[in-house]
Amino acid sequence: MSWLVRLFARKRMETDLDKELRFHFESQVADKVRSGIPENEARRLTRIEFGGLEQIKEDCRESRGTMWVESLAQDIRYGVRQLCKAPGFTSIAILSLTLGIGANTAIFTLLNAILLRPLPVENPKQLLLFGDGRAAGSTQAVPDESWRLFSDAFFHDFRQKNASFSGIAAVDSTQFATKASIAGSAYQTAHVDLVSGSYFSVLGVPAFTGRTIDEADDATPGAGPVAVASFSWFQRHFNGNPSALGKVIRIQTHDYTLVGVAKPGFTGITVGQSTDLWIPLSMEKAFDRPGWNGIGDKLFQSLLLIGRLKPGTTPAQAVAETNLLFQQIIRSYLGPQPSAKHLADLSHASVELTPGGLGISPLRFQYSLPLEILMAIVALVLLIACANIANMLLARGVARTREVAVRMALGASRRRIAVQLLTESALLAFLGAAAGVGLAWKASAMLLNMATPGPDPVPINLEPDFRVLTFTLGVTVITALLFGCLPAFRASGVEFTPALKEGRGVSSASSRGTLARSLIVGQVALSVLLLVVAGLFVRSLIHLYGVDTGFDKHNVLVFALDSSTANLSHGTDEIRSVRLQEQIEDHVKALPGVQSDSFSFFAFHDGGWNDQVLVQGIPRTPANGEPVAFNITGNGFFSAMGIPLLEGRTFNSEDQEHSPKVAVINETMARRFFPNGSPIGHRFSIGEAPDHPGEILVIGVVKDAKYFSLKENSQMAAYFPCTQSPGFFGNFVVRFAPGANPQEIISRTRLAVAAVNSNILVNDVSSLEELVDRSIAQQALIARLTTFFGILAVFLACIGIYGLLSYSVARRTSELGIRLALGAQSRTLLWLVLRESILLLALGLAIGIPIALSSTRILATLLYQLSPLDPAAIVIAIVTVTLMTLAAAWLPALRATRIDPLQALRTE
């Protein structure tokens, strides 16, 4: 009989069993009567011979072998009834589990998506990335360290010569967020990757429909004006209609034929970036990028390489061969007579091969430590929740001693009782987990948006996958065992005779007390730890908010403009872009409410461009040899950003294309190069060994302003006018009068831009304040989350303390009544109860603070100008825990003083 049938036929089997045993009993009685024993006596004797009827039944059930199914179903039904009977306990337990398991699942979902999940490619373990993937952009230098980017020439030469890889794929390290138009329709943003012809075959990503990019498309420059779409882009724009194949897609100013769609789920090798269209590297020239010469220059390094290891080749062999070939190939690029410096740099250079199966992710470098710390924090919160529930279960266990004793007397084994109580715990855990998974699904997306704010959400797939569900299941089971085991074993160890007599579990109450108290001490210790962590992050965040940015972030809008569809060619004609910018600047400046405006290469926290400079007549020192951050700006930049001029002048209409080259430098640069005099009138040029020494004249000095991030130290910076480094610079900074309506300014600016050139697209608008906030979004998020979890932890600990003291006051009602009757003062009673909580608090602090002091060191790199042993954070944590603990203890203590002695004496 299958176990399912058994489950449903339980009722019939029970009656059958009963009937069968009853028949035996009656037959035995009848036999005895027949041998001359009176019926009453016969019945009595038979009953003695039979022993425990229920025991026999239980043994019969056991021997069926599928007993567990029946008893499980029975336990679950019983458990549900028990939980329904205590709605207060059940809702608190489920709520804390939902928060605990939900938080764990949410953080793990992010951790999984960013750190753990392999790319949806064939056999991701075989993939090796050249370099550590921590670079994007381009360089023409010969780095004297581990290389991260590679040239097109190197890719082809290496691919031909190596024997370790079955294939190597190349992808341009910069993804284009550019504009695409399908069959002549309006331009829309599209994310485009330039990839080698081997890209799809090496990764093992087949086409969903049509074909992928192949070697023929990438054979010669300009050979393959074709595009492969990602499945989601194909769905969005064509609703999955295969007739899309063959359609012409215009990207910027070139046309491509859509030849295929990649398999669903594949969005490129960068986690946190989603590719819409893939285009062969052979079409690189179609993308206008100033100074970009990827195909022509053998040392122009802009590609990421990822190889598939040949079966049987070990990574160590691959590293050895790769570095040998690398040295040979790069050496051949340095020409017949390479400079000594190049040779020295190359001798220090190497290629590191790192596992590529997880893809590349800038998010990973930024978030792995914070995520791991958060994971630890939510695990501790769950632990505190477990301690709480265990405590409540222990209290319930005492209340249920009688019930347990009765069940044992009726023949239930200790194991059966323990299993039944564990089932109740598991039931709680699973209810909490189910709600937690739902919570986590929403929460992880919300967390991601909070962590990476901005107009476009970071495309990371946060749907719970197999790994996440397994994790949650594991956490749930562990949770149930953690909080369920102790109470279950304790309850099943009940000595049932005294328990039945007393009706109340006095006998086990004192040892339960010790257990409950140690749980509370643990909770207090953990809460202090979490609060110290929260305090550190909050104080670090406050420091960041207090950083002097050097610019005035109020009343400034930053527009991101895109000229890629405006057909403004780079090269000799670039000054046209500058003229266009000047027109836009003039139009917008004339708008009511606008004070000043300017185009610029960078605004803030926007990446950057830096290099060494050489000032005429000043020797290079370690201090002035550091890279200088450069920016290219319009004439109104300093007033629009609110960066004060300290000396000299800023750019004006006389600084033209062919007039002498000028620059404005910042205080730090002035101080490092000219500690004793004015820099105005001095000359410098860019680069380690510049071709035109001293071509740039310093005309002004401005105050330091933050460039890359708020955390940066004093940074040397130089600004050049747009007219002398022409190009279209996408940041347009607009300062408006205090009190002006920013929405109006935005819509008027949009109109003004469109009036000047309707092909210039306004991609998005943010206030400078938002840009500053976004730059510390990670810190703000961590501070908020740790505070939330810290408070949650203390709150849970307080519930525990409140519960314990309420219970102990209730149990001691008669004792307290006698004390009152004998003349004890309310103050004495108050102290009697509070004393207990203060002891627990002191023990908790004594354990928690040393743990906090010894473990916060791992946070050091995440804190801004703050010691991980910051006394203020520690004091705040101690004070918070103390106040909350005392508040939780106050209510039961107060209740103790309000006991009516007469009433109390009567109750017992």
Add this chain to the structure above:
Amino acid sequence: MKKADEKFDLPQGTLDLLIMRVVALGPIHGYAIAQRIQQMSRDALQVQQGSLYPALHRLEYKKFLAARWKPSETGREAKFYELTATGRAHLKAETESWSRLTDVVGLILKGTLEGI
């Protein structure tokens, strides 16, 4: 009631064998099985209900026995057990292995005595 010293402790699994042997004679209910074992062992073996019924249920679960409800000799409905084909095969195999075991044990026990 029997005195305790007249009873045997049955080796493990022997009860199952005895039950199957009795059931092999034809459909029979639990009470009759207990009685038959008692009679056949000339009152040396008295099977307790606490062992008999769990054993019956175990054998039924293992599909060595099948059960059917029908009126007993007294007219009351009783649960009659009978041997299934698997049960019969199992009984045969177990019986053979049992007699081999007792033969061997007996051989050794006897041999030792004669050898002294």
